[in-house]
Amino acid sequence: MKILVINAGSSSLKYQLYDMTDESVLAKGLVERIGMDSSILTHKPTGKEEYTEVSEILEHTTAVRKVLNALTDAEHGVISSVSEIEAVGHRVVHGGEIFKQSALITPEAKSEIRRLFDLAPLHNPPSMMGIRAAEANMPNVPQTVIFDTSFHQTMPEKAYMYAIPRVLYNKYKVRRYGAHGTSHDFVSKEAAKFLGRPLEDLKIITCHIGNGGSITAVQGGLSVDTSMGMTPLEGLMMGTRSGDLDPAIVPYVMNKEELTVNEVNSMLNKHSGLLAISGISSDMREVTEGMEKGEANSTLAFEMYEYRLRKYIGSYAAAMNGVDVIVFTAGVGENSAVLRKRVLEQLTFLGIELDESLNAIRSGEPRRITTANSKVEVLVIPTNEELVIARDTFRLVQ
Ligand SMILES: Nc1ncnc2c1ncn2[C@@H]1O[C@H](COP(=O)(O)OP(=O)(O)O)[C@@H](O)[C@H]1O
Numbered sequence: 001m002k003i004l005v006i007n008a009g010s011s012s013l014k015y016q017l018y019d020m021t022d023e024s025v026l027a028k029g030l031v032e033r034i035g036m037d038s039s040i041l042t043h044k045p046t047g048k049e050e051y052t053e054v055s056e057i058l059e060h061t062t063a064v065r066k067v068l069n070a071l072t073d074a075e076h077g078v079i080s081s082v083s084e085i086e087a088v089g090h091r092v093v094h095g096g097e098i099f100k101q102s103a104l105i106t107p108e109a110k111s112e113i114r115r116l117f118d119l120a121p122l123h124n125p126p127s128m129m130g131i132r133a134a135e136a137n138m139p140n141v142p143q144t145v146i147f148d149t150s151f152h153q154t155m156p157e158k159a160y161m162y163a164i165p166r167v168l169y170n171k172y173k174v175r176r177y178g179a180h181g182t183s184h185d186f187v188s189k190e191a192a193k194f195l196g197r198p199l200e201d202l203k204i205i206t207c208h209i210g211n212g213g214s215i216t217a218v219q220g221g222l223s224v225d226t227s228m229g230m231t232p233l234e235g236l237m238m239g240t241r242s243g244d245l246d247p248a249i250v251p252y253v254m255n256k257e258e259l260t261v262n263e264v265n266s267m268l269n270k271h272s273g274l275l276a277i278s279g280i281s282s283d284m285r286e287v288t289e290g291m292e293k294g295e296a297n298s299t300l301a302f303e304m305y306e307y308r309l310r311k312y313i314g315s316y317a318a319a320m321n322g323v324d325v326i327v328f329t330a331g332v333g334e335n336s337a338v339l340r341k342r343v344l345e346q347l348t349f350l351g352i353e354l355d356e357s358l359n360a361i362r363s364g365e366p367r368r369i370t371t372a373n374s375k376v377e378v379l380v381i382p383t384n385e386e387l388v389i390a391r392d393t394f395r396l397v398q
């Protein structure tokens, strides 16, 4: 069975086509700048040359049509007809309390996702655009939704409630939901497999640090706490998001700068984090380069990012009364040896002993970066959110 995985953002659409007989990726790619003057399609067919096309793509339906054209193209394509695609799986960030698991798309599921627009105004509307676009182009193909929040639905009340009037939970479902659940779920299972130990026995801290970042305490295979909150703004410092801050700053700054709700949301989500402190970039590679050149703002940005991540690791070790395994994953976690080193060399009180030569190895495979004596196993595990989506879709449409 061939399954197309779609991860739609407000101005982008990432895709991967899987052959589920062996879970191989036939092609993957990305449409960027949807709705802007020149949109870019980058298509990477496995075993063939990468292909890019610049054109005007005004909305997601056209973007999906372009993707289907690329997938079936005589030269760059990997299938002969769209009818070979037997299911489509969509990433949706917010599933609220309704979607504790992945689901087939039905009219009821779509209206529930629409009801959640309110809780996730930055994330769910673009997902719905992706769903509508796929339905318009492939009306008879079953479609599924896989939520970032589902894995975290096992958190206990004490972890997901905020200490604010309960009426806000009762009326509006204001609580912690978390995100990146497919990734935290995947890498915690991979960690147990790598170590050859039962997941049920392990206390794992998974650090998913990419452009967005979150950290999760996984006990016995279940999420018991996570750093993202009602929205993906809370928690770690990220590329352009502030992470944790005193909530009193929001009304204070709104008042002083005469900002609207949209402006303050944009400030905290798009103009904060590494970008704001370094003054250079939201990309950890450029911030690290700045630090290595001795640039003060980049150095501070790196130090804040590392310090805040380390504090979360400490607090989740306390939350679970111990930690057996720490996992680093996603763009920064998988690639930045210097960030991992700086975090781990200040966690020796947990009995962590970093093996610097293992940490320096670059590889796309799961690997251990601690010594045989280390009391905590620290692993680098490449995440694969798309594979989780493809597997769930395969299971649901069977
Ligand atoms: N070698 C590297 N060193 C440090 N950071 C890196 C490196 N390679 C990639 N990154 C970081 O990974 C981020 C992207 O991570 P990714 O998980 O792909 O994010 P997302 O899925 O949120 O777009 C980039 O912003 C970049 O900062």
Ligand SMILES: CC(=O)OP(=O)(O)O
Binding pocket: 093, 148, 179, 180, 210, 211, 212, 213, 232
């Ligand atoms: C939820 C979220 O932060 O997603 P991403 O890391 O893809 O931005």
Ligand SMILES: [Mg+2]
Binding pocket: 210, 211, 212
């Ligand atoms: Mg990501």
